[in-house]
Amino acid sequence: MKTIRFGIVGTGTIAHRFAQAIRNVPGVELAAVASRGKQTGDAFAAEFGIPRVFVGYETMAQSDAIDAAYIAVPHSGHCTCSCLMLQNGKHVLCEKPMAVTAEEGERMFRAAKENGVLLMEAMWARLVPGTLKMLELVQSGVLGDIQSVEGKFCYTMDEDEMDHHVFLPEHGGGALLDVGVYGLHFAQWYLGRDVRTIDARAVLYGGVDAHTCLLMQYANGAIADLSAAILLRKPNEGYVYGSRGYAHLPRFYAPQQIELHLHGQETQTIGTPYAGNGFEEQIAHFRDCVRQGQEESPVVTPSDTLFVLRQMDAIRKKICVRYPQDSASD
Secondary structure: OOOEEEEEEOOOHHHHHHHHHHOOOOOEEEEEEEEOOHHHHHHHHHHHOOOEEEEOHHHHHHOOOOOEEEEOOOHHHHHHHHHHHHHOOOEEEEEOOOOOOHHHHHHHHHHHHHHOOOEEEEOHHHHOHHHHHHHHHHHHOOOOOEEEEEEEEEOEOOHHHOOOHHHOHHHOOOHHHHHHHHHHHHHHHHHOOOEEEEEEEEEEEOOEEEEEEEEEEEOOOOEEEEEEEOEOOOOOEEEEEEOOEEEEEEOOOOOOEEEEEEOOOOOEEEEOOOOOOOOHHHHHHHHHHHHOOOOOOOOOOHHHHHHHHHHHHHHHHHHOOOOOOOOOOO
């Protein structure tokens, strides 16, 4: 089977995590890195033994040294960098959220289709063992009818990080896009898409949301209670509640352990460890999709990605957060 040669676009924290994980996945290799500056690119390449360094993204896109690109730049660069790679015939695994707006996301998927290549949002949490096991439990009916989910992804940046792109509207900053995206995907996995109402409240900081709470009700009456923050710590945990009991999920969106509390039974703890740092499963899935000639992932689907992007567009209107990427008609 063909080895899939990856190029990383960007050299930040998330790029480091990807570079560490790809070492553990057979059938793929890290062939290149692209950076805006030669010094950062050279340092990243030296750290991970990468043979090619490109200064600027266009030269990588046009090179025959890679088959696929992993987009690890700030949110505001996802659409431009992805489309550049797609238009040059490269498959793309793009960090979450895949785009700043749904309009950008639609443009990206069109580019993938027009060029006959694969585009997938790097929603790694959907592919880890804990999520797969939780979905299996829900589908088995062990929890009964799912009536509610809760998920909190809240952290606080350090004082010396207040110039980070997560605080800048022009980079698609704020808690909703940075970490709230996990909660919205989580709710979609277990409650579906028939959302009838969304109530949103936020604390704003410098034009972005620093703390956002969401309450969503579905057609069947189920409720999702989600929160995201970048200047407030909360327990990073979640719950899936059913008519026969509930599951407690430490690190709800990508649990390595599931605590199952069924009515009238003792608590059952199910271990679901990662293969490495959690990125390995998504890399292997993407590799398989490329090898099989698939232009869409059957698991992290374009419709899933676009549904959440449209939700985030709607939520931002409710909490009065606007980005330069928003169309004039919004």
